[in-house]
Amino acid sequence: MTSNAGARERALNLSLLGNALALLALAALAAALARWQADAWQWVAPGRGRWWMAAALVAAYAGFVAAVARSRRRSARREALPAIHADRRGDWLVAFASQTGFAEQLARRSWQALRDAGLNADLAVLGTLDATQLAHYRRALFVVSTTGEGDAPDSAAAFVRKAMGAATPLPQLGFGVLALGDREYVEYCAFGHRLDHWLRHAGAQPLFDLVEVDNGDAGALRHWQHHLGLLAGRTDLPDWSAPAYAPWRLRERRIANPGSAGAAAFHLALVPADGSALQWRAGDIAEIGPRNPADEVAQWLAANGFDGAARVRRDEAETALADLLQRSRLPAAADARGQSAQALADALAPLPHREYSIASVPADGALRLLVRQMRRDDGRLGLGSGWLTEHAGDGAAIDLRIRTNPSFHAPDDARPLILIGNGTGLAGLRALLRERIDAGHRRNWLLFGERNAACDLHYRDQLEAWLADGRLERADYAFSRDGAQRVYVQDRVRERIDQVREWVDAGAAVYVCGSLEGMAPAVDAVLREALGDEALEAMAAQGRYRRDVY
Template identity: 55%
Template sequence: MVAIAAAWLLATALCLRNGRSAAPASAASTGGDAVLVAWASQTGFASALAERSAAMLRAGGREVVVLPLDQVDATRLAATRRALFVASTTGEGDPPDHALGFLRRMDDRDLAHLEYALLALGDRNYAAFCGFGRQLDAWLRDRGARPLFDRVEVDNADEAALRRWQYEVARIGGDAAAADWSAPAYHPWRLAARQLLNPGSQGGPVHALSLQPASGALPAWQPGDIAEIGPGHPPQQVAAWLAATGLDGTAQVDAGDGPQPLAGLLARSVLPDPDGVRGLAPQALAARLQRLPHREYSIASIPAEGRLQLLVREMYRQDGTPGLGSGWLCRHVPVGGTVDLRLRSNPGFHPPAADRPLVLVGNGTGIAGLRAHLAARIAAGARRNWLLFGERNAACDLFFGDELRRWQEAGWLERMDLAFSREGDRAYVQDRLRAAAAELAAWVDAGATILVCGSAGTMAPAVDTALATILGAERRDALREQGRYRRDVY
C-alpha cells in the first residue's frame, strides 16, 4: 500500500500545486453554507485525498473548509449542514493518532441537520478493515446525520473505489467536468441495440442498451457491478469548437495512445476555452487535453445472457441540452458504433448466498441492478425472491414488465409489489413496505438480505426510515453491519 499511496500523494500534490484556483482552507467561509471536508490521516494519504476532494468542490463553485478531524468540534458540526469525511484506519481498526480523542470528546447532540459522505481507507490484510471509518459512520448515523450516499471503502488505494468517490463528490456539487483521478483504461464495446422503453412517459425517456465487446469474449462480472462509460461530445459540438479556434480537425495528433485525428481526441476530451488555445499547434493542444470524466451505470444483465445491458434515462442540463453521459449513449452513439467502457467491481452490492431469501427494493432505472440480481438468482435456482418497485405510471414506466410477470408466473418471483405515484392510490415503494410490515419482518427472520437500488435523494431515505419503523432502528443497523441491508443509490 505504501508504494501505491506514495504515487497518489505525488499526483495529488502536483494537481493541487498546478490546478488550485481558490483560496486555501484557512481563508474559506466558516458559515453553514460551506462544505466541511474533515480528514483523519496517519501517512498523509487521507489528507491528500481530502484536499483533492475540496479542490473539486471549489471548482464547482462551493465554499469549503478543510480541517483535520482533531480540529472539528461539536460547535462546528452543529453549524455545518454538509460534510465530507476521509478517514484512515491504522493498526487493528484504530483511528490515526491525531484522531484518537475525537469520538471521546464529542457530545451526544442531535446531528439530524447534517448531510455527509464518508470515504474509509483501509487494508483487507487486517481483520478490522476500515475499522475507524466504519466506527465514524456508525457514530454519525446514530446521531441522526444523513448519508448522501453509502460509505465508500478503499482497499490499498484501489483506483476503482477512488473513482467512485470522485464520481459521487462531483454529483453533490463538485466539478462535474473534472478529469478522472486515475488514467482511464477503457476497452471498446459495440452498441448492438438501443430501445426506448417508455414512450409517452411523464418522466425522461429511458433506453435499454445492449453492448458487446468490439473484439474478444464477453468478460465476467457479478450482479451489482458497474459499467463506467467514457462519454463523448456530439460531432456538431466538436465542429463548432474547431471553427471557433481555426484548428484543423483532420490533423494527426498523439496523446499517448497512438496517432488519431484531432477531432476524434477532442470528442473525448474536456473542451478548453477557444480563446486560450488559439495559435497552438494541434500536437501542443493534444498534450494539454484532459479526458472527459466517466459516467456510471448499473449493469442490468449477467454474462450468461450473452450481452451487457444498461438502462439509461436521458438527463438534461439547465439550458435543456442533453447530459454528457446520457446524451452520448441515448442520442449520439449510432447503433453499431463504439462505446468506451470499463467494468468496476462493486462488492458492496454483490449477491447473497442463493439459499437465502432476497428482498429487492427500487425505483426508476434502479430496476437495472435489481434485474441482474433476479437473473442470477434464477440461474442459480433460487426462488425466494421479493421485488418492490416504484415508478410514475404502470402503462409507460414498468421497465422489464413483461419479463417480470413471466418470472412471477413461473415461480421465480415469490412476491412482487408495485407502486405508481401518478395513478391509482399514488403510492411509493416505502408505502408498500409499510403495508407488508409483518411479511417483511418474517423474511428478515428467515435470513433475508435487503438490496435497495435507485434514487438517493428521495426513495432511499424513505425506505431507510420505513425499515427503521418496521424492524426497529437497532435491528436495521445490525442488518447493515451484517451486510444484509445494502444499497446502490445515486
C-alpha cells in the first residue's frame, strides 16, 4: 500500500507550489512599492561585479531550494511504507494510527523488530485497511493513539467507518494493541480500547492484554517490547530506552521446588544496596538488568585478545572492561577485531531487561521473586533466570528498577477477590493476597495450578495458615501430574463456575496471573462461556477483570 508515500509526495508538491507563490507575492509587493517612486526612474548600470554577485545569490537560492526538494523526496521514499501485495502478504501485520507521528515511529520499530527476528511482516496505516484484509493475517499488532474526546486519529477514520462499523468474523487472528494516551484526559487511550473491544467481538484472540502508554512512558514501552520479544522468539531484542536501574543486593536464594518434575524454581530476596526504604505496591513489576556469566566474558576476552582489567569510560563513569561486558551483548569477533578497549566500550549495546512479578509487599522486609530457570536451545540457562538463580553469588549486586503496574493493583475496597494462576504466576497473586490480608479483607479465593502437590505448591505453609484462620476464604488446586488424567486450573474454574458466578454477582474482581499460552486464554474462555462476553468486558472496563500474563 502506497497511500502514505502518495500523501508525502503531495505534501512535497504543495511545498514547492508554496515557494513559487511566495516569490510571486514578493514580486507583486515590489511592483506595488514602485508606485511610491516620486521622481522619474533613472537606470544606473550596476557594473560587472554586482551582476556576478546577484547571479551568485540567485544561483545559491535556487540550489538551496533544489537541495531541499531532493532531500524531501529522498525522505519521502525512505519513509514510504512497503507495498502490500495481495499474493505476497506476510504472516504478521503491524498497523498504526498516528496523529503526531509517535505511533508511526513505534510501529516502525515494532515492525523492524519482527523482521530482524526473521518473521514475514507487513506495515500499514490502519486507515488503508479493512476487515477483509485483516482476515488474511494470522497475527496483527496495532499501535494507535487517541485524539480529541476519545476519537481515533484522522488517518484511522476510514477504518472506523468501514471496518469497525460492521461485524466481520476474525477467528484466525491473534492480536496485540499498544494504546497511546494522556491520563490528564478523561478518555484515556479510548480509541485503543475501542479497537481492542471490536477485535475481541470479531472473535480475534488477544496475544496479550492491551498495553497503555501514558505520555510516552518508557516503562510501558519496555513492557510492549517484552511482549514483542516473546512473540518474535527473540529475548535479546535491545531496549528502546534502558531502565534507570538502582543497585540492589541478593540477600537470599533457595530452591522452591526440590524434586519437581518441572524446571527448578527459586525463591529470591533482594534489598536496596543503600538501605533505602522499600516502596512498591502488590502487582508492580521488577525490571532486572541481567549479566552475562563471568566465565563466558572471560572466554570472550581471551579469544579476542582484550584485557578485562582495562579501564574504560561509559555513561560518564569509569569501569573495568570485563564489568561492562557482563552488562552488554558480547559482540562478534569480527566486530571487535582491531579496536581499542575504549572503542569497543563505546560500541557495546546493553543487555535487554527482564521482567518479574513481585511476590511480596514492603512489609515483608525484602523484594521477593519466584523465578523458574529457563533453558536456551543450546541448553544454556536463560539470560535473566540464569543470572538470578545461578550466576549471581550471595550478596551480589543486582540492577533493578520497580515499574509501577496500576492495571494489576488490588481493589482498594473490601469487595471479594478471585485469584487465578499457575506456575510462577503465584508470585504476583501471593503479593495481592498479602496486601489484602494486611488491609483486613478476608473474602479471597485462590485457584492455582501446577504439576505436583508434593513439590510445586509454592508458599505452601503461608497459604495453609491463611486458609486455616479464614484470611483466605477458600483455595482450589489443580496438580496436572498427580492423577490419571491431566487436570489444569481452567478445569477447576469450570468445576466451580456456579460459585464463581455467585462471587461475581456479589461484586468480586477476578485477577489472573501466569502463562500467556495455555492457561490465560483457557481461563478466559471458561469465564466468557459462563458469564458472557459483554459481562466479562464490562468487568474489565470497571477494573474487575485484570490479567498479568506472560
